[in-house]
Amino acid sequence: MTRKTLYTFFFLLLFTGTGQSAYWRLPPLAAPKEYGNLLINRTSKTHGQKPVTFSHWSHRMQYACRVCHFELPFEMQVNATEITEEANRKGEFCGACHNGKTAFGHTDKNCKKCHNGDRSYGKKKFKKLAKFPKSKFGNKINWVKAVKQGRINPKLSILDESYTPMPYNKLLKLEAEWSMIPDAFFPHEAHNRWLDCSNCHPDIFNIKKKTTKHFAMKYILEGRFCGVCHIDVAFPIDDCRRCHPDMK
Ligand code: HEC
Ligand code: HEC
Ligand code: HEC
Ligand code: HEC
Ligand code: HEC
Ligand code: HEC
Incomplete structure (x- = not known):
């Protein structure tokens, strides 16, 4: 038996026997409205603030990944970016948009919109996406089709209007x-x-x-x-x- 057929044999055995998720140990999935939602807590708690809520589905409707993970310096790893409130207020990180013009700013009445420790914050808005094209897992939204159908048109750049x-x-x-x-x-x-x-x-x-x-x-x-x-x-x-x- 070649190595390859041997692998296939074990694969079929395990697949039919125990089911794929048991075999691969797929990580547990969050509820659709919370899939891609994060609680950022590198420094919040130690400074007497609740962890910061951030939702990918709500932001990706307006901005492509490139805006935050290329133009802005957010790492693709929660708590890896050295975000500070001072830098936010200077217009960096979240403050690139949360400046009181593009989106709500870093003022006293808005602290709790971010510092609330609630991963499902914004869930009411998610209900409005019921008509978006469906997929089976994750947010259960087919984001590729949502763009193709023109339901959303996420910006690829916030720095250069003419970027293609x-x-x-x-x-x-x-x-x-x-x-x-x-x-x-x-x-x-x-x-x-x-x-x-x-x-x-x-x-x-x-x-x-x-x-x-x-x-x-x-x-x-x-x-x-x-x-x-x-x-x-x-x-x-x-x-x-x-x-x-x-x-x-
Ligand atoms: C995001 C894309 C993606 C998804 C989703 C995905 N796979 Fe894969 N899978 C790959 C890639 C890429 C390879 C490697 C192909 C290669 O050898 O170059 C692969 C390889 C495999 C192999 C060959 C063995 C190995 O480990 O390389 C098996 C078996 C497999 N996938 C099963 C599954 C099953 C079952 C699921 C669903 C539970 C799944 N895959 C979901 C991308 C994916
Ligand atoms: C509005 C800004 C923004 C947009 C748009 C955005 N992200 Fe993120 N992303 C973040 C922030 C903020 C974090 C957390 C970084 C940190 O805590 O250091 C993050 C974290 C991540 C992580 C790590 C998640 C984890 O659990 O550790 C991945 C993966 C990721 N983003 C992928 C994407 C992809 C793919 C897209 C496009 C579909 C996207 N992001 C769009 C801001 C954004
Ligand atoms: C989401 C990840 C991703 C992005 C974004 C991406 N690529 Fe790739 N690219 C890949 C993968 C995966 C391969 C296959 C790599 C391998 O075979 O080792 C690849 C392969 C390639 C290759 C080699 C193709 C071949 O025939 O072997 C070229 C050239 C390339 N990419 C150019 C680009 C350019 C230019 C862009 C931007 C316009 C881009 N890629 C964006 C993931 C990406
Ligand atoms: C748009 C979202 C947002 C708003 C609004 C906001 N913050 Fe933050 N804040 C953050 C993020 C993200 C971090 C980094 C959190 C982490 O890594 O734990 C942070 C960090 C902090 C920290 C940790 C230490 C430091 O200085 O960096 C404090 C304290 C803080 N914010 C206070 C506030 C207060 C007070 C307000 C209201 C006046 C506020 N924040 C409004 C997103 C926000
Ligand atoms: C590229 C622009 C952009 C960046 C960067 C950005 N946001 Fe937003 N965010 C928006 C817009 C636009 C809205 C919706 C308008 C509003 O509510 O004022 C929004 C809404 C929100 C909301 C309200 C809840 C919701 O889902 O509607 C929260 C909470 C939030 N952002 C947190 C953050 C945090 C935390 C960061 C940084 C880690 C961040 N945002 C970075 C543009 C951005
Ligand atoms: C840097 C982030 C990133 C990496 C790495 C990445 N993808 Fe993706 N991929 C995305 C995003 C974002 C989409 C848009 C759909 C979504 O968000 O669900 C996507 C869409 C796709 C689609 C399109 C499905 C459709 O309905 O048209 C396929 C297929 C896919 N990815 C396969 C792969 C495979 C295979 C690899 C590894 C070789 C890979 N991706 C690596 C971010 C990534």
Whole structure:
């Protein structure tokens, strides 16, 4: 038996026997209205404030990832960015928009809109998205279709009105190393509507080194490669067929 058929054998055994989630130990999913919501608490509590609520679904309706994770210096890792209230008030970090013009500012009556420790803050607004195109997991919203249907038109830049992304639409087939496992696909087009090339290259995917052969699900589930986004914010790993379209 070759190594590959042996793997496939174990795979089928485990899959049919215990079910995929037990086999892969997929991380638990938040409720749709809370998927992608964060409580930022690097310094809040130690300074007598409640943790800060931040919702990805509510912000991504108006702004693409690129705005906050490329133009603004937010890390794709909760509590990793050194946000301070002083910098916010100077117009950095949240204050780039929360300045009393684009969005509510850092004034006394607004402290609790951010410092409330409530991950589901803003849930009433979520109900208004009932007519958005559906997906099976995560926010249960198909964000790719929501853009295509014109329900939302998230800004790719807040610094340059005339910014248009570099056209690069190559669809890549990522062959699974296990036989009988349908290939995964990576569409550049769907990603470039939200992200900057440098959000992925070269830190997550180094084209020169060809990381492809390391993309095993084990690593993805550890939050590497596709798992940087497809665990907490973009549609989650549970949605096998969106990446492996021929999977049963
Ligand atoms: C309005 C700003 C904003 C937008 C737009 C935005 N993010 Fe974020 N994102 C943040 C902030 C703030 C954090 C938390 C950073 C911190 O605490 O250091 C974060 C954290 C993350 C994390 C880490 C989550 C975790 O649980 O650790 C991921 C992944 C992420 N963002 C992906 C995305 C993707 C993908 C998009 C586009 C679909 C996006 N973000 C759009 C502001 C934004
Ligand atoms: C738009 C959201 C937002 C608003 C409004 C806001 N803050 Fe913050 N604030 C933050 C974020 C994000 C941090 C970083 C939190 C962390 O890492 O724990 C922060 C940090 C802080 C800290 C921690 C220490 C420091 O100085 O950085 C204090 C204290 C604080 N804010 C007080 C306030 C007060 C008082 C108000 C109202 C006058 C206020 N904040 C309004 C988002 C906000
Ligand atoms: C690129 C612009 C932008 C950035 C950066 C940004 N916000 Fe917002 N935020 C908005 C807009 C626009 C609204 C909706 C308008 C309003 O409520 O004034 C909003 C609304 C909110 C709300 C109200 C609840 C909701 O979902 O409607 C909270 C809470 C909030 N932001 C927290 C934050 C925190 C915390 C940060 C920084 C970690 C942040 N925002 C960074 C633009 C931004
Ligand atoms: C969401 C992440 C992501 C973004 C954003 C992204 N790429 Fe990629 N890119 C990938 C992945 C994954 C691969 C495959 C890497 C591998 O095989 O090791 C890849 C491969 C490539 C390749 C090699 C293609 C081949 O045929 O081998 C080029 C060139 C490339 N990207 C250019 C770009 C450019 C230009 C942009 C911005 C317009 C961009 N990428 C944005 C993830 C991304
Ligand atoms: C965000 C995209 C994405 C999602 C969602 C996804 N996969 Fe994958 N999967 C991949 C990529 C990329 C590879 C690696 C392909 C390669 O070898 O280049 C892969 C590889 C695999 C492999 C081959 C073995 C290995 O670890 O490399 C199996 C089995 C697999 N996936 C099963 C699943 C199942 C079951 C689900 C749903 C629970 C799922 N995948 C969801 C992207 C995804
Ligand atoms: C830096 C963040 C990031 C990384 C890394 C990333 N994605 Fe995505 N991906 C997104 C976002 C954002 C979307 C838009 C849809 C959403 O948010 O649910 C998306 C959409 C997709 C879609 C489009 C589905 C459709 O309905 O058209 C596929 C397929 C996909 N990703 C596969 C992958 C694979 C495979 C990898 C790893 C090789 C990967 N992604 C890595 C952020 C990312």
